[in-house]
Amino acid sequence: MCGIVGWVDYEHDLSSDPSLPATARSMTDTLACRGPDDEGVFATRRCVLGHRRLSIIDRAGGAQPMTFTAGDTTVAALTFCGEVYNFTELRAQLEAAGHVFRTRSDTEVVLHAYLEWGEHLVDRLNGMYAFGVWDARTEELVLVRDRMGVKPLYYHRTAHGIVFGSELKALFAHPSVPRAVDREGLCEALDMVKTPGHAVFSGIHEVRPGEVLRVRRQGTLARRYWRLEAREHTEGLTATIGTVRGLLEDIVSRQLISDVPLCSLLSGGLDSSAVTALAARALKARGEGPVRSFAVDFAHAEEGFAPDAVRASPDAPFAQELAAHVGADHSEVLLDSAELADPAVRAAVLRATDLPPAFWGDMWPSLYLLFRAVRQRSTVALSGESADExxxxxxxxxxxxxxxxxxxxxxxxxxxxxxGGLGLLDQGLLEKLDIPGYRDARYREALAEVPVLPGEDARERRMREITYLNLTRFVQTLLDRKDRMSMAVGLEVRVPFCDHRLVEYVFNVPWAMKTFDGREKSLLRAATADLLPSSVLQRAKTPYPATLDPRYAQALRTELAGVLADPDAPVRPFLDLGKARRAADRASGGVSRPYDRGGVEMALWLDAWLRRYGVSLDI
Incomplete structure (x- = not known):
């Protein structure tokens, strides 16, 4: 996995710009965590591409930006982030067409695929990726993002071109990109709404999942090359279960390709257990293994565990049982709740996100700490993310x-x-923002996109809508969180359940079939039943663990008291100071639930964001 940056200017000669080396260095340096192994810059009169590399495949030969030349003339240059899991088949097709390769990397396959098929190479790629190709023949830049939006890609249009990068901080390192946020952007940042293409900051956008953005002298042209479609499902239940199983086996097998140590993230739930078991079986078939797995929990969590509406049991026993069942090399990462409030850890989280985390603030630092521990033994991890959606x-x-x-x-x-996290915000601010109105507008916008299957009854139609909302809005927030926290420590996390073939197929399976046994995730459970111990197979959905330690809540209240004591704290004008003081003074109790801390978490993240990013608010 890597970090990419670049810009195009059709009016100025970039090759003679004395500020170019410093700007290119500043932009690429912001992404050093995403690519700690190597760096590079490509520059011409009109275009600059930068790259930070995390070496996964062909560690010696995959340096970037990668160029293709004819004689002494550069034809095209590529800066690429991600993985293409079918690059071996694509390489064979390209070699048959006369292409000659110098490396074993998937990056070179993407470059030659562009030379052969132009922007329509996207129809052939299977993977998670974001990349930019400069076509020197036409002086056009082509920006591409994977179908499900696993890898991020931001851009800002300038007067004479464009600036782009993997993260917002990379764009901010360019002198032409402002740091302004308007009312709509603040609503987007504060609510659990993820609008495709929206990037919170005014004038900055994301390339949408499944989109190609072509940049030309005349302007930019966006084209959706993939979106969810409604198709009639013709297979019966037994065949459907078999198809899901076959797809999962192929997907996981492809995603085990790596020249560096690889592992799975194992919670003991159905999703991560299925991925781990499939990986263990695939590695054994290759004569490799065992699969390495990692689980996370908080120290002494089982001793003070208290069941609630969403968590009936702790993860550790189930993860241990699954690991033993498949013969995994299993490790547990135990976190100390005190680490979650460590200023250095919270600063690293904010630096990685560039935005105030909008929900369950403790999950961001805990995920960061997990990934930091995993990175000591592995460079690539497989995750069960998006199975619930x-x-x-x-x-x-x-x-x-x-x-x-x-x-x-x-x-x-x-x-x-x-x-929720708005409980301590000033009522006047909330009325001005009108978050309910913003949320409703975004909801109507999303509903209008949902594909329709003629003849579908009302129940199936509504469940198709619910699934669509989850796959295009809710999961994007989780994918962003996983990408930022993993790449902050140079760990590549792969998500088998985001393979577009599986998504297309399961999206169109009727809801009655998805819940045929009256349980959640009936299809996935049936498709992997022979791989898992009964306890794991029958376990109900359980979310990622959050700390219940009252000491963490007290640390937050102490920090909030410090913010309130600072007359220059940038968040003060946005708070109901009476409510905030009462929250800071509240006595420590027993178990501390995440939803009871939401307002304090948001106030602290918002204050830190305003301080460190110099955000200009126009609301």
């Missing part, structure tokens, strides 16, 4: 009130408290 694992898929609600189902009563 695809197979219907969340409570709101089965809550009649959430399904019937005229809004995003995770923001309905019963679920909304897990994503």
């Amino acid at each position: 695809l197979f219907g694992g969340y409570l709101w898929f089965r809550n009649p009130n959430a399904v019937a609600a005229d809004t995003f189902p995770w923001l309905t009563s019963g679920s909304a408290r897990y994503f």
Whole structure:
């Protein structure tokens, strides 16, 4: 995995610009964590490409930016982030067409694929990726993002071109990119709404998942090359289960390709256990293994465990049982809750996100600490992310009130408290922002995109809508969190359940078939039943662990008191100071639930963001 940057200017000769080396260095340096192994810059009169490399495949030969030349003339240059899992087949096709390769890397395959098929190479790629290709023949830049938006890609249009990068901080290192946020951007930052293409900061956008953005002298042209489509499902239940299993076997097998140590992230839940078991079987078939796995929990968590509505049991026993069942080389990463409040850790989280985490603030530093520990032994990890969105694992898929609600189902009563963080904000500010109005507009916009299958009954139609909202809005926030926290420590996390072939297929399986046994994720459970111990197979959906330690909540209140004591704290004008003081003075209690800390977490993250990013607010 890597970090990419670049810019195009059609009016100035960049090759003679004395500021170019410093700007290129500043932009690429912001992404050093994403690519600690190597760096490079390519520059011509009109275009600059930068790259930071995390070496995964062909460590010696995959240096970037990668160019293709004819004689002494550069034809095209590529800066690429991600993995293409079918690069071996594509390479064979290209070699048959006469292409000659110098390396074993998937990057070179992408470059030659562009030379052979132009921007339509995207129709042939299977993977997670974001990249930019400079075509010197036409003086055009082509920006591409993978179908599910696993890898990020931001851009800012300038007067005479464009600036782009893997993260917001890379764009901010360019002198033409402002740091302004308007009302709409602040709504986007504060609510659990992820609008495709929106990047919070004014004038900055994301390349949408499944989009090609072509940059020419005349302007930019965006084209969606992939989107979810409604198709009739013709297979019966037994065949459907078999198809899901076959797809999962192929996907996991492809995603085990790596020239560096690889592992799985194992919680003991159905999703991560299925991935780990499939990986163990594939490695054994190759004569390799065992699979390495990592689980996370908080020190002494089992001793003070208290079941609630979303977590009936601790993870550790299930992860240990699954690991023993498949013969994994298993490790447990135990976190100390005190580390979550460590200023250095929280600063690293904010530096990685460039935005205030919008929900369950402790999960960001805990994920960062997990990935930091995993990175000591592995460079690549497989994750079960997005199975819940695809197979219907969340409570709101089965809550009649959430399904019937005229809004995003995770923001309905019963679920909304897990994503709340506005409790300490000033009422006047909230009225000015009108977050409910913004949320409703984004919801209507999302509904209008949902594909329609003629003849589908009302129930199936609504569940298609719920699934679409989860796959195009909710999961994007989780993918962003996983990308930023993993890349902050140079760890590549792969997500088999985001393979577009599986997503296309399962999206069109009728809801009645997805829940054929009356449980959540019936199809996934049936497709992997022979791989898992009964306890894991029957375990109910359990979310990523959050600390319940009252000492963490007390550390937050102490920090908030410090912020309130600072008359120059940038967040003060946005807070209801009375509520904030009462929250800071609240006595320590017993178990500290994440949703009880949301307002304090948001106030602290917002203050840190305003301080460190010099954000100009126009609301």
